[in-house]
Amino acid sequence: MMENISSSNLNIPLLSAINSPEDLRRLSKEQLPQVCAEIRSMLISELSRNPGHFASSMGAVELTVALHYVFNTPYDRIVWDVGHQAYGHKLLTGRRDSFKNNRKLGGISGFPNPAESEYDTFAAGHASNSISAALGMAVASQLQKDRPRRNVVAVIGDASISGGLAFEGINNAANTPNNLLIVLNDNDMSIDSNVGALNSYMAHLTASKGYNDMRYKLYRGLRKMGMVTDRQKGSIMRFNNSLKSLLARQQNIFEGLNIRYFGPFDGHDIDSIVKVLNDIRDMDGPRILHLRTVKGKGYKPAEEDPAHWHAPGRFNPATGERTETKGSAGAAPQKYQDVVGQALTALAKDDPAIVGITAAMLSGTSMSVMQAAMPGRVFDVGISEGHAVTFAGGLAKDGMKPFVAIYSSFLQRAYDHIIHDVALQNLPVTFCIDRAGLVGEDGPTHHGSFDLSYLRSIPNMTVGAPSDEQTLRDMLYTAATAPHGPMSIRYPRGAGRTVPPYAPMQIMTPGKGRMITQGEADVAVLSLGVTEAAEGIRLAAEQNGVKAALYDMLWLKPLDHEMLREVAGRYRRIITVEDGCRQGGFGSAVLEWLADSGISNIEVTRLALPDKFISQGTPAQLRQICGIDAEAVRRAIVKESGI
Numbered sequence: 084m085m086e087n088i089s090s091s092n093l094n095i096p097l098l099s100a101i102n103s104p105e106d107l108r109r110l111s112k113e114q115l116p117q118v119c120a121e122i123r124s125m126l127i128s129e130l131s132r133n134p135g136h137f138a139s140s141m142g143a144v145e146l147t148v149a150l151h152y153v154f155n156t157p158y159d160r161i162v163w164d165v166g167h168q169a170y171g172h173k174l175l176t177g178r179r180d181s182f183k184n185n186r187k188l189g190g191i192s193g194f195p196n197p198a199e200s201e202y203d204t205f206a207a208g209h210a211s212n213s214i215s216a217a218l219g220m221a222v223a224s225q226l227q228k229d230r231p232r233r234n235v236v237a238v239i240g241d242a243s244i245s246g247g248l249a250f251e252g253i254n255n256a257a258n259t260p261n262n263l264l265i266v267l268n269d270n271d272m273s274i275d276s277n278v279g280a281l282n283s284y285m286a287h288l289t290a291s292k293g294y295n296d297m298r299y300k301l302y303r304g305l306r307k308m309g310m311v312t313d314r315q316k317g318s319i320m321r322f323n324n325s326l327k328s329l330l331a332r333q334q335n336i337f338e339g340l341n342i343r344y345f346g347p348f349d350g351h352d353i354d355s356i357v358k359v360l361n362d363i364r365d366m367d368g369p370r371i372l373h374l375r376t377v378k379g380k381g382y383k384p385a386e387e388d389p390a391h392w393h394a395p396g397r398f399n400p401a402t403g404e405r406t407e408t409k410g411s412a413g414a415a416p417q418k419y420q421d422v423v424g425q426a427l428t429a430l431a432k433d434d435p436a437i438v439g440i441t442a443a444m445l446s447g448t449s450m451s452v453m454q455a456a457m458p459g460r461v462f463d464v465g466i467s468e469g470h471a472v473t474f475a476g477g478l479a480k481d482g483m484k485p486f487v488a489i490y491s492s493f494l495q496r497a498y499d500h501i502i503h504d505v506a507l508q509n510l511p512v513t514f515c516i517d518r519a520g521l522v523g524e525d526g527p528t529h530h531g532s533f534d535l536s537y538l539r540s541i542p543n544m545t546v547g548a549p550s551d552e553q554t555l556r557d558m559l560y561t562a563a564t565a566p567h568g569p570m571s572i573r574y575p576r577g578a579g580r581t582v583p584p585y586a587p588m589q590i591m592t593p594g595k596g597r598m599i600t601q602g603e604a605d606v607a608v609l610s611l612g613v614t615e616a617a618e619g620i621r622l623a624a625e626q627n628g629v630k631a632a633l634y635d636m637l638w639l640k641p642l643d644h645e646m647l648r649e650v651a652g653r654y655r656r657i658i659t660v661e662d663g664c665r666q667g668g669f670g671s672a673v674l675e676w677l678a679d680s681g682i683s684n685i686e687v688t689r690l691a692l693p694d695k696f697i698s699q700g701t702p703a704q705l706r707q708i709c710g711i712d713a714e715a716v717r718r719a720i721v722k723e724s725g726i
Contacts, residue, residue, distance in 0.1 A: 188700030208528020211246030346373030424449030491531025520662030619716020
């Protein structure tokens with residue numbers, strides 16, 4: 084049984100008096116370790132009952148406190164990357180008492196949100212954007228001649244810095260006049276273990292504390308005596324970097340770009356972090372501060388298993404035992420992602436051409452199942468969705484069958500790659516689009532709202548949306564065995580509806596839907612993907628005596644024109660249901676087909692996500708708000724039937 088712990092009975096005297104960073108800055112430096120301890124106590128207490136991103140925020144506590152202590156926020160800007168590490172930031176910036184409603188409907192966002200607080204300087208739900216955004220702010224401040232000087236800090240993790248956008252930002256920062264400070268929060272982890280050469284490089288990058296102390300003390304002394312000017316600094320830096328590389332027999336990638344590098348430092352030594360931040364705060368030019376941290380710091384279970392404690396769900400704070408209810412093996416429906424992982428593994432065992440690709444989401448997409456069985460044929464490319472898609476295109480061009488598993492909202496980052504590097508050449512790449520539709524508490528940065536719209540417009544692309552686990556397996560089998568160009572298969576977050584075992588997989592015909600029930604009323608419901616359409620039809624029949632037809636379309640592209648002609652010939656009212664945005668989605672495709680076919684006597688009601696960004700909440704709450712749940716389907720049926 085979980086302990087009954089709440090923030091109201093926590094012993095957090097210092098944190099309870101901090102309503103803004105200004106209050107924090109009134110404390111002595113000697114009090115900061117206690118502030119850090121109190122933040123961790125509150126995070127453990129609150130997140131044990133109201134789940135969220137745990138380990139990342141626990142590991143960034145000292146960093147967070149030091150930044151707000153040294154910099155004059157919100158005038159000085161802190162730009163967080165991703166936002167998984169920003170819970171401590173929220174506690175210090177006026178949201179301590181509302182943190183109990185973190186990620187809940189009507190509560191605060193689980194990610195930095197500028198609409199929520201002036202301290203949240205930029206939206207942060209997808210990785211690697213902090214450096215580019217912060218550089219824009221730093222340059223804007225210079226162009227506007229802000230006085231006093233406005234400092235801008237980008238906080239980025241060691242996994243996020245491997246993303247292509249981060250490199251583009253670093254390259255631009257090295258060649259644009261600015262005073263940007265980049266803080267690298269290096270914990271050797273993303274969600275799963277980090278991968279790639281850059282991670283290995285960061286893990287071995289060293290620079291002595293004594294060397295850095297001597298270096299920036301000497302610089303400050305020479306600057307005060309007028310012996311070093313900004314014009315001379317560049318030449319001195321290049322000479323210094325060359326000499327350092329020669330002596331250390333190691334080239335520092337950042338200093339090679341003429342970006343001052345400081346570190347690595349212990350990211351949990353609050354005194355040292357405050358000291359170094361004070362020393363480098365007013366330096367001119369771009370700098371990077373490298374801090375080594377431990378993901379899950381301060382909570383032993385999370386420190387020992389940071390991957391599983393990234394977002395652990397509810398847990399007992401005293402024992403670390405997770406208390407989420409889980410069905411016994413084989414007795415409950417599987418998660419859709421697990422259906423994909425297991426089916427793909429089975430297919431790959433019989434077909435050596437099948438390979439799996441994911442972007443830092445091995446466990447999140449269950450591509451880890453295939454990796455465990457055949458590690459040489461699964462590629463985790465890190466937080467690099469664009470590369471993942473183009474890499475898949477290269478594999479497909481030379482005879483392989485790549486299956487790319489990426490969350491819907493993250494696949495948006497690779498849109499040009501899908502068009503230019505896969506679809507244009509009609510390459511057989513299969514996109515397993517996880518977390519399609521409303522995902523719940525992660526909110527607008529993570530909802531898979533747009534994939535139906537952004538994929539159906541691409542030539543050569545086939546778009547499938549299975550309504551159950553067996554159909555999902557059949558679509559994967561079809562992609563693996565039938566000749567095709569690019570194919571997308573979307574499925575939602577969470578558990579399915581069918582208890583295994585499943586039937587043997589069969590080849591499907593893209594563009595061929597199925598009639599589930601033939602209605603007696605003059606209303607047909609056309610459903611795409613996993614929806615509550617069937618339940619809505621059942622409610623309409625039981626509560627209102629209206630029996631509507633149900634057609635499971637299965638494919639957005641190609642549409643089943645034969646089935647649409649059948650529906651148009653039999654019914655005068657059509658309701659489309661989809662878990663995707665209304666503009667350009669499935670309902671729009673049906674309207675376009677009716678218009679192109681010259682059919683104008685059909686009334687169409689489209690149930691889909693509205694034209695706005697949907698906030699956080701449980702999936703059930705959000706489906707109800709967006710009007711795509713079973714009750715919304717029932718109401719639409721009753722309205723269209725004229726009752």
